[in-house]
Amino acid sequence: MFVEPAVEAVDALVERLKRRGWRLTAQRRVVAEVLAGEHVHLTADEVYGRARRRLPEISLATVYNTLNELVDMGEVLEIATGDGPKRYDPNTTVAHHHLHCVSCGALRDVNPEGADRLVLPPRQQHGFELLDVDIVFRGRCPRCRAGAVAAPAAAG
Amino acid sequence: MFVEPAVEAVDALVERLKRRGWRLTAQRRVVAEVLAGEHVHLTADEVYGRARRRLPEISLATVYNTLNELVDMGEVLEIATGDGPKRYDPNTTVAHHHLHCVSCGALRDVNPEGADRLVLPPRQQHGFELLDVDIVFRGRCPRCRAGAVAAPAAAG
DNA sequence: CCTCCTTTTTAGAATGAGTCAAGAGCAAGA
DNA sequence: TCTTGCTCTTGACTCATTCTAAAAAGGAGG
Numbered sequence: 001m002f003v004e005p006a007v008e009a010v011d012a013l014v015e016r017l018k019r020r021g022w023r024l025t026a027q028r029r030v031v032a033e034v035l036a037g038e039h040v041h042l043t044a045d046e047v048y049g050r051a052r053r054r055l056p057e058i059s060l061a062t063v064y065n066t067l068n069e070l071v072d073m074g075e076v077l078e079i080a081t082g083d084g085p086k087r088y089d090p091n092t093t094v095a096h097h098h099l100h101c102v103s104c105g106a107l108r109d110v111n112p113e114g115a116d117r118l119v120l121p122p123r124q125q126h127g128f129e130l131l132d133v134d135i136v137f138r139g140r141c142p143r144c145r146a147g148a149v150a151a152p153a154a155a156g
Numbered sequence: 157m158f159v160e161p162a163v164e165a166v167d168a169l170v171e172r173l174k175r176r177g178w179r180l181t182a183q184r185r186v187v188a189e190v191l192a193g194e195h196v197h198l199t200a201d202e203v204y205g206r207a208r209r210r211l212p213e214i215s216l217a218t219v220y221n222t223l224n225e226l227v228d229m230g231e232v233l234e235i236a237t238g239d240g241p242k243r244y245d246p247n248t249t250v251a252h253h254h255l256h257c258v259s260c261g262a263l264r265d266v267n268p269e270g271a272d273r274l275v276l277p278p279r280q281q282h283g284f285e286l287l288d289v290d291i292v293f294r295g296r297c298p299r300c301r302a303g304a305v306a307a308p309a310a311a312g
Numbered sequence: 313c314c315t316c317c318t319t320t321t322t323a324g325a326a327t328g329a330g331t332c333a334a335g336a337g338c339a340a341g342a
Numbered sequence: 343t344c345t346t347g348c349t350c351t352t353g354a355c356t357c358a359t360t361c362t363a364a365a366a367a368g369g370a371g372g
Contacts, residue, residue: 023368025320044358059322064359082236085358099276099284110280114273120255120293124266127298128255136290137276142283179339181349200330215351220330241329 010036013075013090020073030055031066035076041087041107081105081136097135103144110137166192169231169246176229186211187222191232197243197263237261237292253291259300266293 013036018024034050035042042050048063067088070076077089079098084105089098096109115135169192174180190206191198198206204219223244226232233245235254240261245254252265271291 023319025367027321057322061323061360062321065321068360078238080236080238082234082242086238099280099282101284102287108282110276110282112274112276112280114270114275117270117273118268118291119270120266120268124255124268125295126255126264126266127301128257128293128295129301130293130295131258132294134290134292134294135274136292137284137286138288138290139281139284139286145283145285179348181338183350213351217331217352218350221350224331 009090016075017073022069022073026055027051027058027062028066028069030058031063032070035067035070035088035090038090041079041089043085043087045085047088079107081107097137099137099139101141101144102138103140106141106143112137172231173229178225178229182211183207183214183218184222184225186214187219188226191223191226191244191246197235197245199241199243201241203244235263237263253293255293255295257297257300258294259296262297262299268293 010033013032014024014029017028017032022028030051031047033054034047038050044060044064044067047067048058048060051058051063067076067078070090071078071088074092075090077092079087079089081087081100083102087105087107089107089109091109096111097115099108099110100106112135115133118133118135120130166189169188170180170185173184173188178184186207187203189210190203194206200216200220200223203223204214204216207214207219223232223234226246227234227244230248231246233248234242235245236242237256239258243261243263245263245265247265252267253271255264255266256262268291271289274289274291276286
């Protein structure tokens with residue numbers, strides 16, 4: 001039998017949110033569940049689509065509001081890849097980086113080797129206060145390598 | 157006397173473009189000069205503003221068209237940082253990465269140590285055909301660290 | 313259960329970056 | 343000069359995202 005892969009993640013997320021005193025409404029729960037239940041990173045519109053299957057009355061504005069609240073709380077990471085809309089990544093507890101398909105925009109988590117040995121010499125910091133590093137590998141996903149024209153699919 | 161720092165870069169760029177058979181019009185020249193003459197990375201709108209000082213009739217669409225042509229030709233790199241509009245980086249000859257101010261959006265070139273030792277193990281490539289890697293250090297630039305409220309300045 | 317007050321949701325308008333299309337303007341060659 | 347083919351401009355358009363104002367839903371106190 002098939003076990004939904006991220007039930008624990010969803011529960012943990014919901015737990016953390018409740019502990020913060022965040023009022024857990026039906027809409028917010030659905031958005032959180034959709035996000036945490038996926039192993040790929042969705043756009044706001046994709047979240048909206050999936051959320052509507054469970055809660056047809058939900059509005060796009062609420063999806064945006066909820067996503068932004070989650071981002072502000074540090075529970076979700078917002079990733080802009082340049083082509084197309086932002087994508088949302090619920091995996092903030094484990095440090096990781098990304099692999100991005102330049103053709104369809106799909107985004108996956110990866111943990112490159114050597115990321116911890118990456119340093120910016122003080123000489124090159126130009127007086128910046130450093131906060132963190134983002135590493136994005138760019139490439140073409142299997143689906144886009146196969147099919148000539150890459151229909152911007154739901155980010156496999 | 158003061159020597160404009162990037163005259164050579166501009167000339168080299170213009171040379172390469174002519175060699176490709178790209179018709180060098182007044183508008184295109186101005187856009188190329190503005191881009192290559194800056195040591196920071198400008199948004200399309202900033203390029204437009206600077207270009208208009210030299211050629212007041214130039215239109216924003218032409219700036220976008222020219223920037224996109226330069227990007228397609230591989231002469232300029234397009235960088236989307238997530239907050240705000242894309243920025244354009246004329247330095248494509250030397251491999252480099254970026255330092256991004258999360259507050260005002262300013263973008264600088266850097267060459268972190270250890271970037272060459274960064275690898276994505278095959279196990280984690282998920283069948284992607286890898287093209288390249290983008291490393292972005294995020295932080296706060298001196299100007300934004302100083303002034304409390306960061307006016308989105310012209311990317312110092 | 314009712315009332316008051318706050319928070320959340322909603323629909324739709326508004327914004328901003330970027331693109332597109334149609335006509336006007338030029339440059340070069342016949 | 344005329345034609346042909348780029349290139350430029352204007353303004354309308356798209357798309358992602360945010361804003362606004364009003365309706366709805368909770369929750370606390372009576």
